[in-house]
Amino acid sequence: MRVFLLLKVENITCIRQDRCLFENLSFELPQSTIMQLEGPNGAGKTSLFRILAGFTRLEQGKRFWFGKNVVDDEETFLSELLYIGHKTGVNTQLNAVENIRFWQETHGYTHISKNDVSDCYDLLANLGLVGLEDIPVRMLSAGQQRRVALARLWISEAKLWMLDEPFTAVDKKGVTLLQEQFKKQLARGGSVFLTSHQDLTEHFEDLKILSLEYKI
Numbered sequence: 001m002r003v004f005l006l007l008k009v010e011n012i013t014c015i016r017q018d019r020c021l022f023e024n025l026s027f028e029l030p031q032s033t034i035m036q037l038e039g040p041n042g043a044g045k046t047s048l049f050r051i052l053a054g055f056t057r058l059e060q061g062k063r064f065w066f067g068k069n070v071v072d073d074e075e076t077f078l079s080e081l082l083y084i085g086h087k088t089g090v091n092t093q094l095n096a097v098e099n100i101r102f103w104q105e106t107h108g109y110t111h112i113s114k115n116d117v118s119d120c121y122d123l124l125a126n127l128g129l130v131g132l133e134d135i136p137v138r139m140l141s142a143g144q145q146r147r148v149a150l151a152r153l154w155i156s157e158a159k160l161w162m163l164d165e166p167f168t169a170v171d172k173k174g175v176t177l178l179q180e181q182f183k184k185q186l187a188r189g190g191s192v193f194l195t196s197h198q199d200l201t202e203h204f205e206d207l208k209i210l211s212l213e214y215k216i
Contacts (some may be wrong), residue, residue: 004031004066006160006191007052012061014047020215021047025061027210029160034182034192034204039212045195046086048212049164052193053083082158084166088149092138096124096148099137103152123154128174143169153181161185163194175201 007029014021021044029035037045050056052063054074063070065077090099097120124133127147137145146169153161161182167175179202182192186206200207 005029005064006031006033006066007193008064008067009052010062010064012048012051012063013059014044014051015059016044016047022212022215025212029191029193029208030206031159031189031191032186033206033208034186034194034200035208035210036200037193037195037210037212040214043212043214045212046164049083049085049162049193049195053081053162054078080159081162082152082156082160083162083164084149084152085164086168088145090137090145090149092145093136095134095136096129096151097121097133099148100124100151100155104155107156107158123151124148126154126177127151128171143171146170147174150178153178153185159190161190161192161194163192165195165197167196167198 005028009028010026011024013023013025021042025048027035037048039045047056051058054070054077063077065073065080070077091102094102100120100123121133124130127150129144129147132140132144137148140148150166150170166178170178175198179200182204183202185192186204
């Protein structure tokens, strides 16, 4: 199978409060690859993610998606991106099932039948949310809310997953489940780009490491 270059980054620079976090940063992320972004707190990991996802303006440098400059067709890039950051992106007024249904309708996901509610409950049971499916998310603990947010990994059809500290507030079993889902994403030609203070416990043949240093 031919492997395409999903994301290419050229000469990105980020300055925050008169401090240069990183300068002329370039890297490539092929299909079916998992990349782990490493670095101490303050090195700019979240800033890089927000720049790549389009939440923060790109002051210098370029992003290419399948060889095309993202600025020429940012809508296509965003439609193929799933970003889960420190904030869960969950509607806390809705329950877990309602959040999943909302994500399905918004993104056109088909991994769970829209007519089969039991599929939703099976997914949430797999994430350790049995008995909490119908409770408004605002009433759940931080860890439970995080698991609701991560349910998107089981229904997402995006080619690129960008996950900022996905293992936060997730127990050992949950970390294993997430990594199994990463492998499924790679197997279908997608890629995973994540930050984590924890080492991956599963073996990934196509693991790449991108390191940022703290600059004074």
